[in-house]
Amino acid sequence: MTTIKPQPRQTQENSPTAGVPKPYQLISLPAESPKKSKPAGQDRFKNDRLSGFIGLRLTVKTSAFIASGVVAMGSDLSNTTRNIPLIKTSLDRNQQLLIPGSSLKGVVRSTYEAITRSCLCKVTRRYQEQVPSGYKECVINRQRNQVEVCAACQVFGAMDWQGLVHFTDAQCEKTGFSTGFMPSLYRPRPDERRAYFNQQGKVAGRKFYYHAVKSVDAGDRGIPVQQAGKEFTFITQLRFMNLTQAELGTLLIVLGQDKQNKMALKVGGGKPVGMGTMVVDVTEIDLIKSKEEWRDRYSNYDSQPPSLTEKALEEFVQKIIKVAHSEKLVQDKQLQELKQVLQWPTDRQPPEGVY
Numbered sequence: 120m121t122t123i124k125p126q127p128r129q130t131q132e133n134s135p136t137a138g139v140p141k142p143y144q145l146i147s148l149p150a151e152s153p154k155k156s157k158p159a160g161q162d163r164f165k166n167d168r169l170s171g172f173i174g175l176r177l178t179v180k181t182s183a184f185i186a187s188g189v190v191a192m193g194s195d196l197s198n199t200t201r202n203i204p205l206i207k208t209s210l211d212r213n214q215q216l217l218i219p220g221s222s223l224k225g226v227v228r229s230t231y232e233a234i235t236r237s238c239l240c241k242v243t244r245r246y247q248e249q250v251p252s253g254y255k256e257c258v259i260n261r262q263r264n265q266v267e268v269c270a271a272c273q274v275f276g277a278m279d280w281q282g283l284v285h286f287t288d289a290q291c292e293k294t295g296f297s298t299g300f301m302p303s304l305y306r307p308r309p310d311e312r313r314a315y316f317n318q319q320g321k322v323a324g325r326k327f328y329y330h331a332v333k334s335v336d337a338g339d340r341g342i343p344v345q346q347a348g349k350e351f352t353f354i355t356q357l358r359f360m361n362l363t364q365a366e367l368g369t370l371l372i373v374l375g376q377d378k379q380n381k382m383a384l385k386v387g388g389g390k391p392v393g394m395g396t397m398v399v400d401v402t403e404i405d406l407i408k409s410k411e412e413w414r415d416r417y418s419n420y421d422s423q424p425p426s427l428t429e430k431a432l433e434e435f436v437q438k439i440i441k442v443a444h445s446e447k448l449v450q451d452k453q454l455q456e457l458k459q460v461l462q463w464p465t466d467r468q469p470p471e472g473v474y
């Protein structure tokens with residue numbers, strides 16, 4: 120009889136990164152499991168809730184790589200990368216870098232999930248048994264009239280349930296890109312696992328990568344990628360409909376607007392090697408009061424000045440962030456844990472010896 124020897128899995132212990140401090144941290148699950156309720160939905164404009172647009176500017180602080188799925192030959196780029204495939208990032212038709220709205224939404228959602236009582240979604244089927252009861256992904260069953268979902272699913276949507284926020288693609292404010300060399304260990308992967316399992320295979324928390332002062336560039340040993348260099352800026356717009364004050368406040372905390380809990384986003388590939396740090400500025404908020412106004416703005420956003428800018432904007436933002444805290448939609452313990460990982464600025468150095 121032959122026994123099949125299991126292939127050693129690449130773990131923290133036997134990988135080439137052994138001995139390097141781990142570039143991520145686990146954010147614990149809130150002690151109280153997700154609180155589910157019926158979502159507001161987008162079918163009706165609700166006057167006791169908030170709807171409108173948020174103008175955002177993202178400033179790149181460490182090189183950022185957003186995979187487009189397209190690979191080109193390095194010979195298109197330069198002689199030194201002649202035989203190496205160059206991994207392309209997303210460009211729009213004007214050759215400007217682009218961050219798809221769906222990518223941004225994913226980043227914002229996972230942070231929102233971590234600091235609220237939300238389900239563990241997108242856990243691979245084979246690990247479903249390891250998800251603590253009460254934290255399983257929200258499922259809507261219309262036939263049985265089960266339409267209650269967790270805090271994050273209310274805002275960002277669940278399977279068969281449209282969320283209350285929409286992110287448009289973020290456009291770079293200038294043309295062109297820079298070229299970086301990503302350590303091959305951290306080549307872009309379809310999706311980095313978001314939940315983390317302990318040695319017993321149980322879900323131990325949500326995984327978040329630290330920011331670092333700069334990203335690792337592996338030089339000619341790395342994989343050449345098109346990237347957004349430091350201080351590149353992107354602009355985008357977030358539309359929201361029927362949010363409570365606490366929900367909008369929580370969204371703004373995630374976007375780094377809470378003065379007591381300043382954080383930056385981590386967007387795209389190469390997170391373990393310090394890539395993808397982006398600081399968000401809220402440039403304007405336009406609150407919409409009626410369905411008619413909503414329709415007008417939707418079709419022609421630039422026709423009227425936004426309702427909140429500068430001082431009024433700042434006051435509004437801080438006011439509703441306070442509501443998010445006081446109504447305890449935001450879980451303070453998890454926020455404090457997350458702040459240790461995502462705070463910006465940081466003096467943390469990127470991991471060495473990983474390429």
Ligand SMILES: [Zn+2]
Nearest residue numbers: 238257269272
């Ligand atoms: Zn959920």
